[in-house]
Amino acid sequence: YPGDDPLRYGTQVFVSYDNQYLYVGISAAETGRSPAVDAAAPYNNDRVEVYLKRGDNSIFQIVVDAKGRKFTLPLKHGKDVIAHARIIPRERFEVFMAIPWAVLKYRTIIPGLRIPANFARVRLDPGLERSCWGPCRQDFGFRDTENFGLIYIGRAVPGMGCFEEF
Numbered sequence: 001y002p003g004d005d006p007l008r009y010g011t012q013v014f015v016s017y018d019n020q021y022l023y024v025g026i027s028a029a030e031t032g033r034s035p036a037v038d039a040a041a042p043y044n045n046d047r048v049e050v051y052l053k054r055g056d057n058s059i060f061q062i063v064v065d066a067k068g069r070k071f072t073l074p075l076k077h078g079k080d081v082i083a084h085a086r087i088i089p090r091e092r093f094e095v096f097m098a099i100p101w102a103v104l105k106y107r108t109i110i111p112g113l114r115i116p117a118n119f120a121r122v123r124l125d126p127g128l129e130r131s132c133w134g135p136c137r138q139d140f141g142f143r144d145t146e147n148f149g150l151i152y153i154g155r156a157v158p159g160m161g162c163f164e165e166f
Contacts, residue, residue, distance in 0.1 A: 008129060011048070011121045015151055019109060021082075021098040022151075024050055028066075028121055029092050035066035036124040037087075042069040046123050048095050051143055053116035055105035059143060066093035077103045111154030111163035118148045 014025040026048045028035075035046035042065035050062045061073040068085035072078035082098035101109055120132035120142040134147040154163035 008127065009123060011119075011131060013119045013133070017109065017153060019101075021100055022052075022104065022115075024095075024097045024099065024119075026095045026119065026121070027092055028094070028123075030087075030090065030123075032090055033126075034089050035087055035093050037065055037067045042067075042071045045069075046093070047121070049120040049122070049142055050097065050099075051118040051120070051145075051148070052099070052104055053145060053148065054103075055107065058105075059145065060099075060104060061143070062097060062099065064095045064097060066095075068095070109153060113153040115151040115153070116145060116148035117151050118142055118144070 009029040009031065011029065012027045016023040028046075028048060030046075037045045039045050043063045045065035045067070047063055047065040052060045054060050060077065062081055062083070063071040064083045064085060066085055066087050068083055070078060070081060070083040072081060080100050080103050083095065085093060085095045087093045104115070106113065106115070118132055118134045120130070123129040132142050134144065134149050136142055136144040136147060152163065157164050
C-alpha cells in the first residue's frame with residue numbers, strides 16, 4: 001500500500017482450484033496481540049481482502065475478518081462464497097475462502113487462464129498497517145486494477161510456452 005514503511009507483520013496467500021471453486025487461504029501473522037474483531041462489520045476489524053477481476057471485467061471484492069465474518073461487493077454474491085477463519089492467539093489468524101467460478105463469471109476453467117487479482121490485509125491499531133500484493137496508487141486503494149497481479153490456472157511447462165494441469 002502507498003507508503004515507505006516496511007511491513008512489520010507477514011502475510012501468506014495460498015491459491016488452489018477445482019472445477020467448482022477458486023480457493024484462497026491466507027495466514028496473517030499477529031505476534032504479541034490478538035486480532036481486533038469487536039466491530040460488527042468485517043471491514044471495521046483486522047481483516048483480509050481479495051479483489052478478483054471477473055470474466056466480464058467487473059471487480060469482485062471479498063472482505064473476511066479474523067472471526068470469519070464476510071462482506072462482498074457485489075453484495076448479492078456473498079451467500080455463494082464460503083468463508084471460515086480461526087485465530088491462533090498472539091500468533092496469527094487464518095482465513096479460508098471458496099469462491100464459485102460462476103460468481104467470478106468464468107465459464108471455462110482451463111490451464112493458462114489468467115485472473116487479475118489483488119490480496120490485501122488491514123491490521124488496526126495499535127500498529128495500523130495496510131499491505132497488499134499489487135502496488136496501489138493512493139487514489140485507487142486496493143482496487144487499483146492496473147497494478148493487479150495475475151493468478152495463472154495450471155502450471156507453466158518450461159520451454160513449451162503452455163500450461164498444464166498438475
